[in-house]
Amino acid sequence: MTGTRFDPSWFEAHHVNLSATERRAATLTTRRTVKKDWQAAWLAQAITCIDLTTLAGDDTPSRVQRLCAKARQPLRDDIMAALGLDALRVGAVCVYPTMVAHAVKALEGSGVPVASVATGFPAGLMPLSLRLAEINYAVDQGASEVDIVITREYALTGQWSKLYDEIAAMREACGPAHMKAILATGDLQTLGNVYKASMVAMQAGSDFIKTSTGKEGLNATLPVSLTMVRALRDFREKSGQIVGFKPAGGIKSAKDAIAWLILMKEELGTRWTRNDLFRFGASSMLGDIERQLEHHVTGRYSAANRHAMA
Structure with missing residues (x-):
């Protein structure tokens, strides 16, 4: 992503209708459903979009190695065979x-990239020089994707040019690594702020915009995601550039996975259901997806502990 120059006219006058946004979000999963083989296909696709995460x-190193083993083979062999799948990766x-270095070593040859949080995650309340140094460290260790956090103060007080400059500096520090800008939407108070922060992050060159750190009191919700997705669409129309989207935090079930895939397909099209433009920040969701797929092929529900994360 190259971004654009800072242009507040793209968002300053934009108003988000809260009740209309909530109504639209509420109808997404009632107007479209997927069942049986189609549902299994959608859940398999969801697995390929998961950023399998441990941030404890x-x-x-051993926990990370176990997580990487799950990333290499997210489904058991018998489920894969029953679904007719030869290979599947997160x-x-x-x-x-x-x-990062432990993950890079454990994933060598798998084709699964390593993402690193940085910039004082989750609060981001560190001097900018230290946050940029942390990005440099993560990239030097082998991270090919970096999830940065913004200074919420700039969004809450309308200091949009400062937010732009901060994110642009982080984008430069990432170098060849893809940058996902975490907006911590649960801290931004209004959907209007969410839209504006999304637009500023994309102008500053973010490859993805991401809802949450997973540490806020309120994380990914469909109304917030809808607002960000509409910003993605508006940015594409204005700039001709394509930016990805990552909801994170509180997404735990196969049902959630379907809901967000429906959102992306309805609002942006099938292209945004692929993992170069869409990711889930989730880990526990994978266990439930595996459980649902086992039910699809056997007709029986198993205990959750049969689908351990690592």
């Missing part, structure tokens, strides 16, 4: 910067 204070593995 007690992460260890979208990426996402870890803290100090775990």
Whole structure:
């Protein structure tokens, strides 16, 4: 992504109708359903869009290695065979910067990229120089994707040019790595702020815009995601550039996966259901998807503990 020059006219006068947004979001999963083989196909596609994530204070190299093994083979052999699948991989593995090298080694030859959070995740309340240094460290360790966090103060106080400059500096620090800008939408208070922050992040060169860190009180919701997706569409019309989308936080079930895929297909088209433009920030969701796919091929529901994450 190259981004554009900072242009507040693209968003300053934009108004988001809360009640209309909520009504539209509520109808997404009632107007379209997928069943049986189609549902299995959609769930398999959802797996390819998962950023399998561990961002815990007690992460260890062995935990990351186990997660990477799951990333290489997210479904059991018997389920894969029953579905007629030869190979299936998740979208990426996402870890803290100090775990990147362990993930890179564990995923060698798999084709699964390593993503790293950075810039003082999750709060981002560090001097910019230190946040840029953390990006450099993650990329040097082998991260090919970097999930950055913004300074929420700039969005809450309308300092959009400062937000643009900050994200543009982070984009430059990422170099060849793809950058996902986490907007922490649960902290932004209004859908209007969500739209404006989305537009500024894309103008500054973000390859993806992402809802949440997963650490806020309110994470990914369909109304927030709809607002961000509409911003994606508007940005494409104004700039001709295509940007990806990543909902994260609170997405836990196969039903959730279907709901967000429906959102992307309805609003942007099939192209945005592929993992180069769409990702889920989720891990526990994979276990439920595997459970639902086992039910599809056997007709029986198994206990959740039969589908361990690692």
